[in-house]
Amino acid sequence: MSERTAVQSSVGAAPARRRIGVRGRLHRVDAKASPYLYIAPFFLLFLVFGLFPLGYTAWVSMTDRTLLDPHAHFVGLANYSALLHDSYFWNAVENTLGIWVIATIPQLLIALGLATLLNTGLHARTFFRMGVLLPQVTSLVAVALIFTQLFSRDYGFINYMLHFVGIHKVDWEAGRLSSWIALSVMVTWRWAGYNALIYLAAMQGIPDELYEAAAIDGAGAWKQFIHVTIPQLRNTIIFTVIISTIGGLQLFTEPYLFQPLKQGGTGGSARQYQTVVMYLYEKGFGSTQFKFGYAAAIGWSLFLLIAVISAVNLFIVRRIRTSEA
């Protein structure tokens, strides 16, 4: 304080003292302001490229905006009421939920099993961990294109293997359930190992004493898994379920490339595997419609759907502790 008054009172003070004063003040400003400066890039970028577009989606969805005609008219909830009566939209919702369920549940169960295996006293641990993570390195486009070939009707490797057990020439892409299964195989293949590593990390944080106590109580490996491992992994399971929900309900690349010759985003000749994001893409960019208002309404509806389903999941998974422990 005295320093500051000294500098302020005499303009002709010794240059050395003055510099100290200015530096002191700069340091104080630095300590106060710079933290905000350092975290600003994240928030600014998120605002400009994340939050604002998402919020603006709500506005665009209440207009009849198209790409070519930016002078949009406010139409209120017309897009939404049209959406409610749009059978293609409900079809897409059904497909998305169906694929999500048959992709997520096996995937997380496989991941739990894999994590348990990886958590045993293995030789070459890093080798096996890298092995299960390998699919995650593969891009979605590569996964989709490779599996599309593997699942092809006439020459696909999967049909070739199936003919040994008496199943002949499944047209995976053409059927509804069969296309869902094929897509969920792609999703599971890419994500199971990644989730296994996340479970493994959490399993290694479980204290030994819990297992010892369970063993003293006469619990075998299976009971230990059910009564110790699962409840202890509760938060991690919640995390993976929520992330899989958010990701799974936005499924796009695999179904989009499942029928490579027709990339309009219709998801098969009968729209048997068109997901909601594909429908958004079709309305916004895929065909020649460029119905931005309508596409935005689809986006905002999916946002609500994701929020509701995440909440339901949270509610279900949170019961793990109360019912198991």
Add this chain to the structure above:
Amino acid sequence: MSTVAQQAPAPPRRKKRKASRRIGSAGPVTYIILGLVLLISIFPLYWSLVVASHDNSAVAAYPPVLTPGSQLWHNISRLFNSGEVNVDFWKALINSAIVASTVTVAVVFFSSLAGFAFAKLHFRGRNALFLLVIATILVPVQLGVIPLYIEMVHFGWVNHLQAVIAPNLVTAFGVFLMRQYIAQSVPDELIDAAKVDGCYTLGVFWHVVLPAVRPVAAVLGLLTFMTTWNDFFWPLVVLGPRNPTVQVATSTLASGYVQDYALVLTGTFVSILPLLIVFLVLGRQIVSGIMKGAVKG
């Protein structure tokens, strides 16, 4: 996380291993199952190599051909021959390299900076703002694609690389990872000492924090590079086949009038090769990065 606490009860026979709980021991069944899982992990990638190294008649062979052929170079030269394919694959590779490198450097830098502020600097609203960063992970920003596209039209960025670079310059995951690491492994004394020496906070960041975060910065960089290299939806929307990233180019190959599986899977194979090499060399770090990111407070 709690490995130190578990050292005491570990039986002496296993003293070299990290002391963490293992249910049962790894019997032959475990190895057989894991071996099968590895086979399933590798097979689709191997399959893409098999198809990429034959001509199209082999694709239609029955039973399927299961060994690599001799046409790989021929197919690769077809891939890069602009007369034969509907997309400029060289340009795509260069574009992806530019985008992924720029994004990687920026994410590591901005995440370290923000992580440093959240871990070591005191300011009002610190905890609330950090929670806000975490919460943004749960926001499905992809659904804002329509207005984001309108934004890009306004900026004049449609079909330009900055459209896929700018939205990805910093990630919540990066900030989170960096904060955790800096909070644990950069001692306060080091920072105080630098301050006593007259460093401004930016100087502390530059001289103390940045050198200290190198290991985790490498991990974050690798993960970011992979994510960016593999990104598809947004580049597809905003770039299109004229100025594509490698993922857009690969998908464009598959949309030709004739289904040229050999060519499509050659493109696929070439597009995953760089990451495959990185993964083989640095897989250990990538595994540890994912597991570190998973253990959250």
